[in-house]
Amino acid sequence: MVLFFRTGRYALHFQQKGDDYGTILSYLPWLKDYFPEATNYRIMREANLRMIDLVESVLKRYMVSYDENHIRCFLDRYIKEMNNSTPLEGETFTFQYDQIVMILWDMLLPTMSGSAIQLSMLLERLLLNPHVIDEVQRELDDIVGRGRLPTLDDRVQLPYTEATIREALCIDTLVPSGIAHVALENTTLRGYDIPKGTFVMLGLDVIHHQREVWGDPENFRPERFLDEQSKLSLAKDVSVPFGAGKRLCAGETFSRNTLFLMFSAIVQNFNLHVRPGDKLSDLGKRVTGVVTSTEPFWINFEPR
Ligand code: HEM
Structure with a gap:
């Protein structure tokens, strides 16, 4: 995803080229051996190796400056475990260098892409539903005012704003089929046999x-997420945008x-409009795959 911000015209262009997260290779990985170019395997591998270089450059800096008497963050805790723990007999030791490289990569990628795409889908929905912007602005003006930006402490007092984000996460399921899992042993689910090794996908969008x-x-x-008193009703929120179970999204x-x-700060400070001459988005043109995303579109941000 690329964001262009044109300060002069207060316009923002969201561009996502296809599904960079995963392709047919996520489901049929053996295709890479036969069609490395056509499946984009080669280019994705090169991009991944570059990301890993970046992650390793940060990790190595931390390892050099590590001091076990002065733990600074998650990375230091991980390094401590790597240095001091020994695996129990017969156990695979999980605190390994390669593992922390992949953890950091796993955190970096969706932060840059997933959250940004979800926000862009929400803004696109707002252009199509301007009455929602009015309602969020009314709530923000009442509770936060215009003199400061909203903070996380305000969140519980902004049920409509929160409900708007929940609705966005639900109607535009970022990861429509979850992330593929594999059954580790033979099991059954509601009478269906699931043999060991079966691919299991969650139909989150369904x-x-x-x-x-x-x-x-x-x-x-x-x-739909509010009760009769217009308070947020968690009982009404049976959505699962971040998946479910032990392997749900680590970044929820x-x-x-x-x-x-991001959303509350934007809506507090700007009215959002379609750029003059542009048509409203056709949601049927959403790009879908492992991750759903929007077609490129522009927004005029008019300061309030
Ligand atoms: C709106 C933003 C996001 C949505 C909707 C989302 C959704 C999801 C979903 C549906 C899964 C699959 C869960 C499953 O298989 O049951 C997942 C996995 C994951 N997400 Fe996210 N995600 C988002 C942002 C992030 C961010 C910002 C991070 C990192 C800071 C992140 C880290 C991960 C990781 C590490 C996994 C794999 C977890 C595992 O397999 O144990 N996600 N996410």
Whole structure:
């Protein structure tokens, strides 16, 4: 995803070229051996190696300046475990150099791409549903005012703003089929046999569009997450945008917080419009794959 910010015209262009996160290779990895160019395997591998170089350059700096009496952050804790722990007999030792490189990579990539794409889909929905912007602005003006930016402490007092983010995460499921898992042993689920080694995918997008659960899943309607007193109702939020179970998204709290901070700051300070001469987005043109994303589009940001 590339963001262009034109300060003169207060316009923002969101550009996502296809599904850079994963392609057919996520499901049929052996294709890479036969079609490294056509499947984009070669270019993705080169890009990954460069990302790993970047991650390693940071990691190595931390390892050189590591002091076990002065733990600075998660990385130092990890290095401590690597240096001091020994695996129990028969156990695979997980605190390894290669493992922390992949953990850092796993955190860096979705922070740059996933959260930004989700925000762009939310802004696109707002252009199509201007009454939602009015309602969020009314709530922000009442609770936060215009003299300062919203903070995470304000979040509980902004149920409509929060409900808008939840609706965005639900209606535009960023990872429509979750991330592929594999059954580690033979098991059953609701009477279905799942043999060891079976690919298991979660139909998150299907869950978010079940008519019997949501009534009108195709409408962008934040109110569905509010109770009769217009308070946020967690009981009504049965969405699973970050997956479920032990392997759900490691960045859920971070993403919910950053989405709130970015979205509320934008809407507090700007009115959003389609650029003169542009048409409203056709959501049928969304690019989908392992990750869903928008077609490129422009927004005019008019200072309030
Ligand atoms: C709006 C933003 C995001 C959404 C909607 C999202 C959603 C998801 C989903 C659906 C999964 C698959 C869960 C499963 O298989 O059950 C996942 C996995 C993961 N996400 Fe996110 N994600 C977002 C942002 C982030 C961010 C910012 C980070 C890092 C800071 C992150 C880190 C991860 C990691 C490490 C996994 C793999 C977890 C595992 O396999 O144990 N995600 N995410």
